[in-house]
Amino acid sequence: MKAGVIGWPISHSKSPLIHRYWLAVLGLTGQYDSYAVPPDKLENFILTMPMHGFTGVNVTVPHKQAVYDLLHGAVSDQAAQIGAVNTVVCKNGALKGYNTDGDGFLEPLAALSLKGKAVCVLGAGGAARAVVAALKSCEVSAVAIVNRDVPKAAQLLCDLAVDGKAYPWLESTAACRDAALLVNTTSLGMTGQPLLNISLASMPSGAVVYDIVYAPLQTNLLRSATERGLETIDGLHMLIGQAAIAFELFFDKKPPRNTLHDAALRALLLA
Numbered sequence: 001m002k003a004g005v006i007g008w009p010i011s012h013s014k015s016p017l018i019h020r021y022w023l024a025v026l027g028l029t030g031q032y033d034s035y036a037v038p039p040d041k042l043e044n045f046i047l048t049m050p051m052h053g054f055t056g057v058n059v060t061v062p063h064k065q066a067v068y069d070l071l072h073g074a075v076s077d078q079a080a081q082i083g084a085v086n087t088v089v090c091k092n093g094a095l096k097g098y099n100t101d102g103d104g105f106l107e108p109l110a111a112l113s114l115k116g117k118a119v120c121v122l123g124a125g126g127a128a129r130a131v132v133a134a135l136k137s138c139e140v141s142a143v144a145i146v147n148r149d150v151p152k153a154a155q156l157l158c159d160l161a162v163d164g165k166a167y168p169w170l171e172s173t174a175a176c177r178d179a180a181l182l183v184n185t186t187s188l189g190m191t192g193q194p195l196l197n198i199s200l201a202s203m204p205s206g207a208v209v210y211d212i213v214y215a216p217l218q219t220n221l222l223r224s225a226t227e228r229g230l231e232t233i234d235g236l237h238m239l240i241g242q243a244a245i246a247f248e249l250f251f252d253k254k255p256p257r258n259t260l261h262d263a264a265l266r267a268l269l270l271a
């Protein structure tokens with residue numbers, strides 16, 4: 001079975017490490033490689049997947065929306081809601097798009113009851129769409145979105161029919177005041193990007209701070225949260241969570257997930 005990840009560029013992708021680890025542990029003969037696919041070659045790559053023997057591919061930057069469009073509605077409900085595809089599965093010659101980012105994001109939040117709680121999301125790009133859609137499925141009471149481009153954040157709330165309000169960064173303290181959960185979906189704090197510096201002083205004690213950035217693993221935001229005594233969740237949880245759902249779609253087997261395997265995989269990803 002042949003699977004992989006497509007993007008442009010692609011060399012940064014951690015997906016091969018994750019899928020190959022699980023394939024090796026399960027003793028499966030499947031392969032998982034990365035493919036650098038420029039935008040002008042995307043349509044041909046996707047449409048010829050059945051011919052080239054692919055069971056599926058993961059889709060990363062900048063192709064998630066373009067692949068959604070190329071599949072002309074042959075997508076899961078979640079992908080349709082988000083308007084982007086991060087996984088294409090090829091079964092019996094037919095292609096179907098999925099978006100596993102939202103469920104991957106929710107995986108480490110399973111023990112947290114978010115129903116009826118207010119949450120705050122930093123950012124309003126593609127990753128934020130998946131996160132806000134996932135939070136809506138948890139029946140949160142309201143989503144405060146903080147973004148540089150405030151109308152874009154308001155549009156995201158409108159598109160996903162989610163109650164909430166859009167805030168500029170200057171008002172981030174007000175935005176996260178009542179939040180049971182704060183999520184960073186921006187690229188701020190990523191290696192090579194500016195640091196994310198906001199005050200968490202107004203957040204309720206017992207709140208959780210989740211950064212989907214995983215390089216570095218301990219971001220400035222997570223350090224501030226720890227100093228404030230708040231629980232933190234790092235970005236490897238979502239990375240591994242979304243991959244696990246895709247793995248099962250590709251290989252029809254659940255990946256080996258337990259404390260030992262997840263710890264070994266995290267060590268591999270951080271090496």
Ligand code: ATR
Pocket residue numbers: 122123124125126127128147148149150152185186187188194
């Ligand atoms: P992704 O698919 O990873 O979400 P994206 O769609 O390009 O990537 O979204 C990037 C997010 O990070 C956006 O919310 C962006 O803010 P704007 O919508 O205002 O552009 C945010 N972002 C990126 N660089 C930023 C910066 N230097 N300062 C503030 N926000 C930034």
